[in-house]
Amino acid sequence: MINFKEAQKIIFNNIELSSLEERDILQCNDKVLGENIYSKDNLPPFNKSAMDGYAIKSEYTESVSNENITEFKIKNTIKAGEYCTEILEHGEVYKIMTGAPVPNYADSVIEIEKVIVENNKIYINEKVKKDKNIIKLGEELRIGDLALKKGSVIRPSEIGLLASLGYKKVKVHKSPVVALIITGDELVDIDSKLSNGKIRNCNEYTLISLIEKIGAKVVSFGIVCDDKNILREKINLSLKESDIVITSGGVSVGDYDFIEEILGDIGADIKFNKVAIKPGKPVTFATYKKKLFFGLPGNPLSVINTFEEFVKPAIKKIMGKNNFSNEEFNVVLADNFKSKVGRRDFVYVDLKKENEVYYAHKIGSQSSNQLVTISKANGIVIIPEDVEDVYVGEIFNGRFIFK
Amino acid sequence: MINFKEAQKIIFNNIELSSLEERDILQCNDKVLGENIYSKDNLPPFNKSAMDGYAIKSEYTESVSNENITEFKIKNTIKAGEYCTEILEHGEVYKIMTGAPVPNYADSVIEIEKVIVENNKIYINEKVKKDKNIIKLGEELRIGDLALKKGSVIRPSEIGLLASLGYKKVKVHKSPVVALIITGDELVDIDSKLSNGKIRNCNEYTLISLIEKIGAKVVSFGIVCDDKNILREKINLSLKESDIVITSGGVSVGDYDFIEEILGDIGADIKFNKVAIKPGKPVTFATYKKKLFFGLPGNPLSVINTFEEFVKPAIKKIMGKNNFSNEEFNVVLADNFKSKVGRRDFVYVDLKKENEVYYAHKIGSQSSNQLVTISKANGIVIIPEDVEDVYVGEIFNGRFIFK
Secondary structure, three states: OEOHHHHHHHHHHOOOOOOEEEEEHHHOOOOEEOOOEEOOOOEOOOOEEOOOEEEEOHHHHOOOOOOOOEEEEEEEEEOOOOOOOOOOOOOEEEEEOOOOEOOOOOOEEEEHHHOEEEOOEEEEOOOOOOOOOEEOOOOOEOOOOEEEOOOOEOOHHHHHHHHHOOOOEEEEEOOOEEEEEEEOOOEEOOOOOOOOOOEEOOHHHHHHHHHHHOOOEEEEEEEEOOOHHHHHHHHHHHHHHOOEEEEEOOOOOOOOOOHHHHHHHHOOEEEEOOEOEEOOOOOEEEEEOOEEEEEEOOOHHHHHHHHHHHHHHHHHHHOOOOOOOOOOEEEEEOOOEOOOOOOEEEEEEEEEEEOOEEEEEOOOOOOOOOHHHHHOOOEEEEEOOOOOOEOOOOEEEEEEOOO | OEOHHHHHHHHHHOOOOOOEEEEEHHHOOOOEEOOOEEOOOOEOOOOEEOOOEEEEOHHHHOOOOOOOOEEEEEEEEEOOOOOOOOOOOOOEEEEEOOOOEOOOOOOEEEEHHHOEEEOOEEEEOOOOOOOOOEEOOOOOEOOOOEEEOOOOEOOHHHHHHHHHOOOOEEEEEOOOEEEEEEEOOOEEOOOOOOOOOOEEOOHHHHHHHHHHHOOOEEEEEEEEOOOHHHHHHHHHHHHHHOOEEEEEOOOOOOOOOOHHHHHHHHOOEEEEOOEOEEOOOOOEEEEEOOEEEEEEOOOHHHHHHHHHHHHHHHHHHHOOOOOOOOOOEEEEEOOOEOOOOOOEEEEEEEEEEEOOEEEEEOOOOOOOOOHHHHHOOOEEEEEOOOOOOEOOOOEEEEEEOOO
């Protein structure tokens, strides 16, 4: 049995960055940019007024003071979107609106609040500094500047920046298509009444929402019964129609756990079939041509844990991302928790902050079937392999889940 | 001019929780549950084997020891999904698969790894404890138990839990419809070449992605020119077709900033039109009948900041959420930053962690037009109203952006 770090490393070593596709920028939120974006314009493209006020040539105000209040004639008004090429003479100003281009003959904007206006004149009582309240041409970006680097994660701010630079579409890394196969003769559809020995298929729903949440596409094959031939056929089909196949169930040591056998039959390369973690020990990872195969356990909490720890980082890496999980931070235990030497325990807890310190509170059974437990959890505490039972006050790494 | 806290309070006081709608659980990720969910079944619905192993009656193993290795006959195999009602006699076990129901006559499961199997018999060399490796009927939930509380935020784990309880649809709080109006005669479409005095319409794109990111719906009216009649007509129409109207631009003191005048004309109740913050001072909030109106500034960084600080919390509260922003934490300044007494500064920075402490690094101009700055930022530092310029080593609250 390999340990957690080894398992993650094996997965990462088998990942190739996805190819690029061109997408409308509004479809790019949370995608990774696949090209450098250079500015085709100066930003702003002209000297822009940062204020509603009066555009003036600063040297014409040199003699102005409280003792020498001076009048200037308002020659014209420049609205945002207009462009003025008229000459500005001594004793003249333009009224100018926020966002409007400052005409060449002016080099400063006086705020509207700082002048007295009468008839068509303004009166000012202090010198004006050059460049005041002007956002200079190219101050943000100049033609040819690198505006956004290949590999950047696109957020609403980047979408806005791309729009302002005239990019309607950009190249981003494709999201993988993930196929789902849910195994188990005990499973019935969620709108079925439960008869003897049956439980409802919840893992399909959990997995679909986990996959969609990180922006990948799902093709679900639904419940497949524990029949080796049928299962082999579905796995073959799913490998054709997707980049990643996830199964849930069928990876234990039971007589009807066919996943590994089938992977062997079809010539997949099984990289590991057990990892020293809890929950989620019986997790299989294989590759088949360039496709990835994750055989997750059948217990609901194990499914979530193995998805979050192995599948999610894989999908994110394929999509070009570098941060695979939420950031880890120090967490102080507010309760005792059980743990065994030799495995990494992911303990689902309620993280509460007090005086800038996070405390991990017990919320219920860590039994791997317990969705009720995780529904009360907002985070995990990670108990490393070399540690046994842990006690109140001890400090371990933790992180938030599902963010 | 009111301060930030007052502004937020005024907005919150004018918010009503949205009504409920029934949605398929797969459409409920990140929505807020509008009803209590009670379990209609026991979970698990039977005593379930947690292992692949052998179901046995523990009292039949009382005399078993290393000195008294005992054989038991394998009576039958119980697969997951099957149900066995046969009687188990002394000297008999059932082979049982993970997830299969433990028959009534057995009360324990021995792991497959702990026995020696020969022909149709197993040999065991230690006593078996009652209830070992059995997940008991109703251990997770009993019929009638409250499984999920009204007001819970639905995550993939809750979607799985709802599925396992047979809920295909649940009632959640509706997402508001948000109408967008982008004003400014200086704006051209993003695929246009820039001519004199013009800039591209980026705010529409930023706002659409900000709104969709938090799960609300957008109806965009696009660019509307600075013509009071046309703008009034669009605002009237947008108020009819949405729950919240957002405009960008037109809320300054310029001659063509019509928003406030129009709000007055149509009888909207203007609650404030300026908040002591930077960026984003000229921000208007009004109500009209039960609709909310946010008049945001036109500068790209101001748009993002006022959306994040005022509009996003409002939308989240309408949808039934309690956490309106990312959590704040202590941040140590790694650079000096400018700030003015009397306003709250939101400084866009790069937050980097060293030895469990976050440091805020300067990334560029905080000028309100700068999307380039925010594209380098992962967080903000909040400089309160009573503080002037701040210096390296000082500690303020900060938080991550866009998470």
